[in-house]
Amino acid sequence: MIAILGAGKMGEALLSGVLRAGRRPSDLLVAERSEERGALLRERYGVEVVSNRQAAEKAGTLVLAVKPQDMGALLDEIGPHVPSGTLVISVAAGITTAFIEDRLPEGVPVVRVMPNTPVLVDEAMSVVSAGSHADETHLQKAEELLTPVGKVLRLPESLQDGATALSGSGPAYFYYLVEAMVDAGILLGMPRAAALEMVVQSAVGAAVMLRDSGEHPVTLRENVTSPGGTTIAAIRELERHGVRAAVLEAIEAARNRGRELAGG
Numbered sequence: 001m002i003a004i005l006g007a008g009k010m011g012e013a014l015l016s017g018v019l020r021a022g023r024r025p026s027d028l029l030v031a032e033r034s035e036e037r038g039a040l041l042r043e044r045y046g047v048e049v050v051s052n053r054q055a056a057e058k059a060g061t062l063v064l065a066v067k068p069q070d071m072g073a074l075l076d077e078i079g080p081h082v083p084s085g086t087l088v089i090s091v092a093a094g095i096t097t098a099f100i101e102d103r104l105p106e107g108v109p110v111v112r113v114m115p116n117t118p119v120l121v122d123e124a125m126s127v128v129s130a131g132s133h134a135d136e137t138h139l140q141k142a143e144e145l146l147t148p149v150g151k152v153l154r155l156p157e158s159l160q161d162g163a164t165a166l167s168g169s170g171p172a173y174f175y176y177l178v179e180a181m182v183d184a185g186i187l188l189g190m191p192r193a194a195a196l197e198m199v200v201q202s203a204v205g206a207a208v209m210l211r212d213s214g215e216h217p218v219t220l221r222e223n224v225t226s227p228g229g230t231t232i233a234a235i236r237e238l239e240r241h242g243v244r245a246a247v248l249e250a251i252e253a254a255r256n257r258g259r260e261l262a263g264g
Contacts (some may be wrong), residue, residue: 003029003059005052005074007041009117010091014149021148029160031055052228056081061141061200064090064100068261071095075103082108087134089113090143093164094261097131097157103234109134111142112160114168115150123151125167129157165254173250178203 002018004011007030015030025046031054032038038049056062056078066074071092078127082088088110090100097110104110110131126146130139143152155163178199185195209220225231238244 001029001061002061002063003031003050003055004063004065005031005055005078006064006066006070007032007037008065008067009188010115010119011063011096011117012041013117014063014065014091014115015041015045016048017124018145020122027054052078053081056086057083057258059086061087061089061145063145064088064091064092068094071099072103077132079103079105084108087111087141089145091115093168094161094258097129097134101131101133107133109136110140112157113142113146114160115146116168116171119149120172121218122149125170126150126152126176126215127155127160127163127167129160131157161255161258164258165251169251169254172189173247174203192226236239 002023004015007015011030015028016029019025024049028045028047029042030045030047030049031052032041032049039145041047042049050058052074062078062082064071064074071090082104084105084107086108088100088104088108089112090097090110091113095112096110100110101108111134112129112131113126115126118124120127124146127201128139128142128146139154146152151220153163176197181199182192182195186192186199188199206220209215210217213220225235
């Protein structure tokens with residue numbers, strides 16, 4: 001039995017992804033404080049909605065999907081009710097496995113995961129790290145849960161804040177770029193719908209080429225950049241405005257914010 005505690009955007013994304021991957025609703029529990037939200041999830045997915053304590057007592061795997069600032073209170077609530085053999089998987093940004101282990105019975109295995117919202121379309125990027133009591137078996141269980149809805153990568157926990165900034169928040173950066181490109185199309189006289197279709201398909205095509213060609217992104221970019229052409233004129237402006245430096249600083253800021261969340 002798998003229980004998802006916290007059914008916000010990420011919690012629901014994981015729930016729907018796990019169900020699409022073939023798990024039965026009867027194999028899942030959802031813990032949600034809002035009665036209205038719980039009723040919606042029950043109707044939408046056919047899962048049983050329970051209290052946090054009931055989830056902790058009944059499920060062999062607990063997926064903690066609450067907001068980072070709510071994690072301490074959740075652990076205080078469920079800690080006394082978590083059996084020692086339970087696998088705990090956390091998807092809360094910035095929360096360390098040590099923080100969770102300190103609030104659970106001794107020896108409970110904890111795996112920290114940073115997925116992202118493309119789990120909704122089975123294209124998630126999930127980064128997993130083992131806590132001090134988690135072994136290969138526990139990591140494999142976490143991967144089995146996540147692999148059907150995207151790619152899974154193991155990294156040391158010391159790199160998790162960076163993974164959160166890079167791939168956890170990553171989709172938002174691409175949406176931001178798409179938004180800006182669509183606005184540029186409108187500036188050039190394009191209808192909004194046409195501009196959006198062109199930009200989205202360009203993004204999809206570029207992503208597939210990055211994934212499947214085996215070429216470095218620099219090579220792919222150079223293949224589009226003819227001497228004295230339109231692309232190099234655009235890239236010159238991007239460099240003049242410091243877009244590359246802004247991206248570096250933005251992702252570093254996201255990493256730093258993750259560390260702040262971990263500190264309370």
